[in-house]
Amino acid sequence: MIELSDYTSPSIEFKSRYSSEKQCKLVDNTTGTNALPPTANADSNPIQKCNQATQTEFIEMFAKVVDEQKLAKWLKKIYPLVERELLDGCTPQLNGLAISTNLGKAYDIEPYQKISIQANVNSLGVATWLAVYIDNAPVLVLGTQATHNGWCEHIDQCLKIYAPQRVPHGNFITFNEVKSVPVKACVYTLCTNSFNKTVFAGSTFGGDIYIWQFEQAYRGRRAEANVKELFKTTTSSGYIVAIDWSGEFTLLTAQTNGSVIIWQISNELIKMAEYIVKHTTNDLNEITSLLALNSNSFISGNSEGIIYHCISSGLSSTKRSMEIMPLKRHKFAVTTLLKSYSNDRNYIISCDLSGQICFHNLNCLDDEAHTTTLQLPLPFKNTVACFDGGKRLYCPGDNGSLECYW
Numbered sequence: 001m002i003e004l005s006d007y008t009s010p011s012i013e014f015k016s017r018y019s020s021e022k023q024c025k026l027v028d029n030t031t032g033t034n035a036l037p038p039t040a041n042a043d044s045n046p047i048q049k050c051n052q053a054t055q056t057e058f059i060e061m062f063a064k065v066v067d068e069q070k071l072a073k074w075l076k077k078i079y080p081l082v083e084r085e086l087l088d089g090c091t092p093q094l095n096g097l098a099i100s101t102n103l104g105k106a107y108d109i110e111p112y113q114k115i116s117i118q119a120n121v122n123s124l125g126v127a128t129w130l131a132v133y134i135d136n137a138p139v140l141v142l143g144t145q146a147t148h149n150g151w152c153e154h155i156d157q158c159l160k161i162y163a164p165q166r167v168p169h170g171n172f173i174t175f176n177e178v179k180s181v182p183v184k185a186c187v188y189t190l191c192t193n194s195f196n197k198t199v200f201a202g203s204t205f206g207g208d209i210y211i212w213q214f215e216q217a218y219r220g221r222r223a224e225a226n227v228k229e230l231f232k233t234t235t236s237s238g239y240i241v242a243i244d245w246s247g248e249f250t251l252l253t254a255q256t257n258g259s260v261i262i263w264q265i266s267n268e269l270i271k272m273a274e275y276i277v278k279h280t281t282n283d284l285n286e287i288t289s290l291l292a293l294n295s296n297s298f299i300s301g302n303s304e305g306i307i308y309h310c311i312s313s314g315l316s317s318t319k320r321s322m323e324i325m326p327l328k329r330h331k332f333a334v335t336t337l338l339k340s341y342s343n344d345r346n347y348i349i350s351c352d353l354s355g356q357i358c359f360h361n362l363n364c365l366d367d368e369a370h371t372t373t374l375q376l377p378l379p380f381k382n383t384v385a386c387f388d389g390g391k392r393l394y395c396p397g398d399n400g401s402l403e404c405y406w
Contacts, residue, residue, distance in 0.1 A: 109402065113175055117144055117160060128190040130214050131197030137164035137173055139214060139225075141200060143187035158182045159202070161214070163225050178225040184208055188239055195248035199230070203240035209233050209253060211265065231269040235261070242290035244298070252292050254300065258285025260310070277308055279324050291337035291348070299327075299348055301334025307350055309362065327360050328371040335382050342389030351376075351384040359390065376405055 117125070130139040140162040161179035166172075185206035193199040201211045211231040217224050238256035246252055249265040250272075262272040277300050278285045289301040297311045307327040330352035338349040340359075348360040355376035364370035376395070385394045392406040 109404065115140075115142070115162065115175060117142065126187055126190045126202075128192045128200055130192055130200060132214055132216065139163050140175055141190060143183075143190060143202065145186035145188065145205070157184075157186050157204075159187065159227075161225060161227060163216075163223075179227050181212065181227045181229075183210065188241070189243050191243045191245065193245045193248065195245065201243055201245070201251055203243055203253065205239045207235045207237075207239045209235065209240065209243075209251075209263075209269070211251070211269070231265065233269050241287055242300075244290050244292040246292035246295050246298065250295060252290060252298055254287040254290040256286065258287055258302070260287070260290065260298065260300065273312070275310065275312070275322050277302075277310060277324065279306075279308060279326055289334050289337045289350075291339065293339070299337050299350075301330075301337055301350060303333040305330030305332050305334060305352055307334060307337075307358075307360075327367045328358055328373075330354075330356055330358065332356070336384040338384070338386050338390070340386055340390035342391065347390060349384075349386055349390050351381050353381065354379045355381045357384075357393065376403075378403065 125142060125144040127140065127142045130141060132139045142160045142162065144157065144160075159181040160177055161181065162175040163178040164173040165176050167174060183202070183204055185204040185208065187202050188205055190200060190202045193201070198214045199211065200214070201209065203209055209232065210229065213228045213230055215226045215228055217226065235253075235255060237259060240253045241256055242254040244252050246262075251263040251265065253261050253263065255261070258277055260275045260277055262274075264270045264272045276285065277287060284302060284304050286303040287300050288303050291299040293299065296313075297309065299307065299309055301307045306329055309325040309327055311323045311325075313321045327348075327350075330350065332353040334350055334352050336349075336351040338351075340347045340349050345361060345363065348362060350358045350360065355378060357374040357376060359372040359374075360367055361370050376393070378397075381395050383396060386392065387394065392404065395403045395405070397403045
């Protein structure tokens with residue numbers, strides 16, 4: 001057992017701050033009757049309340065009761081509209097005019113049938129429709145070609161003719177190959193005669209001009225298709241870059257050297273006239289597109305973006321004069337020329353490689369001031385087709401896609 005000593009600690013004094021002479025009154029809080037001080041008016045409190053969760057000022061308007069049913073109804077109504085706008089993407093505003101690339105507003109376009117032509121080196125091609133009504137569907141003509149950097153070396157090519165065939169007990173048709181037409185070189189252009197849509201013409205990289213006619217004969221219930229070669233000739237001024245029909249028996253061809261030849265079709269293919277399309281002596285004349293207006297006039301576009309309205313003096317002599325009037329110029333090579341009719345007026349639609357679209361009104365003397373210009377959102381437009389007077393434009397895209405603009 002530990003023995004404790006008798007030693008004690010010294011006393012430590014804590015002096016009071018009150019004077020010993022001052023009297024203090026003690027009050028028991030539990031039984032006090034004194035009135036409490038008045039509560040401050042919350043409306044006059046200069047310190048604003050804060051939302052402790054976000055450390056921001058608290059706004060009284062958010063404290064109002066929200067009708068959740070009305071909110072849910074409104075969100076349900078506006079959500080599809082917002083989703084559709086987001087899927088459409090940004091609409092480009094160019095030259096104050098908008099071009100929409102939405103495919104769902106006016107048309108619902110779906111792939112119908114994919115046609116593949118077996119070829120090792122051919123990756124490009126041309127096509128045209130023949131208005132031969134077989135079960136209310138046209139005949140399709142396809143030609144293939146390889147990428148050409150120089151003179152054509154791909155011989156022994158052919159055109160493929162696809163005729164529609166109605167599927168028994170089905171409400172659709174399929175296009176099946178019914179004929180193969182041999183040609184000497186890769187086909188560069190194809191054009192259907194709009195005055196006789198069983199006749200079509202084509203040109204090759206070898207400078208050959210072909211004119212064919214589609215024929216169909218019935219043996220019992222079976223239809224047999226045949227393609228008859230009407231004419232064939234070879235030019236000496238290079239291959240033909242563009243062709244068009246100005247009449248049922250008149251064909252226009254544009255060569256690489258800038259010349260335009262008018263061919264008359266009778267018992268044989270006769271060269272009626274040849275023009276060199278140049279406005280001045282310094283102009284380059286590498287024609288890239290051609291459009292026949294009538295028997296005496298045509299439109300040509302070249303690699304420099306220049307468009308000429310050419311009017312000949314007549315059809316009586318092989319030596320004719322021609323008036324050349326330049327139209328609004330493009331910045332790049334003109335790839336497509338089309339005719340359109342809208343609002344009781346005739347227009348010429350031109351498109352260049354950058355996707356710039358011009359609507360030319362040939363009735364106006366000042367084409368530069370009266371031409372409407374639009375810009376498609378994507379460049380590299382080699383071919384453009386129009387529908388409904390030019391209100392809708394179609395262009396083949398990459399990997400078999402189809403671009404639509406209106």
